[in-house]
Amino acid sequence: DVKVTQSSRYLVKRTGEKVFLECVQDMDHENMFWYRQDPGLGLRLIYFSYDVKMKEKGDIPEGYSVSREKKERFSLILESASTNQTSMYLCASSLLSTGFDTQYFGPGTRLTVL
Amino acid sequence: AQTVTQSQPEMSVQEAETVTLSCTYDTSESDYYLFWYKQPPSRQMILVIRQEAYKQQNATENRFSVNFQKAAKSFSLKISDSQLGDAAMYFCAYRGAYSGGGADGLTFGKGTHLIIQP
Numbered sequence: 001d002v003k004v005t006q007s008s009r010y011l012v013k014r015t016g017e018k019v020f021l022e023c024v025q026d027m028d029h030e031n032m033f034w035y036r037q038d039p040g041l042g043l044r045l046i047y048f049s050y051d052v053k054m055k056e057k058g059d060i061p062e063g064y065s066v067s068r069e070k071k072e073r074f075s076l077i078l079e080s081a082s083t084n085q086t087s088m089y090l091c092a093s094s095l096l097s098t099g100f101d102t103q104y105f106g107p108g109t110r111l112t113v114l
Numbered sequence: 115a116q117t118v119t120q121s122q123p124e125m126s127v128q129e130a131e132t133v134t135l136s137c138t139y140d141t142s143e144s145d146y147y148l149f150w151y152k153q154p155p156s157r158q159m160i161l162v163i164r165q166e167a168y169k170q171q172n173a174t175e176n177r178f179s180v181n182f183q184k185a186a187k188s189f190s191l192k193i194s195d196s197q198l199g200d201a202a203m204y205f206c207a208y209r210g211a212y213s214g215g216g217a218d219g220l221t222f223g224k225g226t227h228l229i230i231q232p
Contacts, residue, residue: 004158033219035219035222040123040224041224042118042120042205042222042223042224042225043205043220043222044222045219045220045221048218048219056218058219059219059221090159092159100147100164100166102161102164103161103220105151105158105159105160106158107157107158108158
């Protein structure tokens with residue numbers, strides 16, 4: 001089975017801190033994604049990556065950056081956390097560059113910024 | 115930009131009954147893919163069913179089936195013989211066929227919370 005893991009289930013940070021959210025997949029998937037999930041808004045795409053060191057902006061990239069130095073690992077970085085970044089963050093991966101491919105999700109990291 | 119609309123924030127159904135979750139979408143693309151994902155409480159999101167827009171036949175996965183109406187841009191999910199384990203948030207999602215292929219992310223609806231009454 002595909003396994004996507006995220007470094008923390010719950011995280012509490014202070015405004016202005018630099019925050020790293022880590023995601024690892026164990027199935028040699030090409031594509032990795034970061035989504036943000038908020039009640040009443042569904043999931044929104046922050047960034048995605050289709051190869052090592054490659055990244056593309058999603059729908060809401062402002063205030064975030066990403067890093068993909070190894071194929072299996074995709075990090076989301078909040079350079080200076082703000083309270084409006086309090087949310088659930090979901091990582092996903094997919095094997096193929098076809099539109100029909102299934103995305104496999106991690107368990108999520110619930111981030112609270114105080 | 116594509117949009118996905120789920121008009122039912124919450125649905126409730128008796129165990130063993132059938133329930134239909136609604137989803138409509140807006141796109142100018144002719145070829146695309148549609149998905150239903152399930153997110154159980156405190157558990158990971160998983161794919162329930164998917165449909166290729168160029169296929170007229172509705173997808174079916176055991177108790178889950180879709181009613182895909184391309185002209186109406188509608189993609190509803192029917193769950194037959196509802197079980198307690200079906201209780202979850204259900205998200206409808208869209209991906210265009212020509213917008214970067216599978217490397218592009220999904221566009222999600224806001225979700226429908228499905229409650230199963232024992």
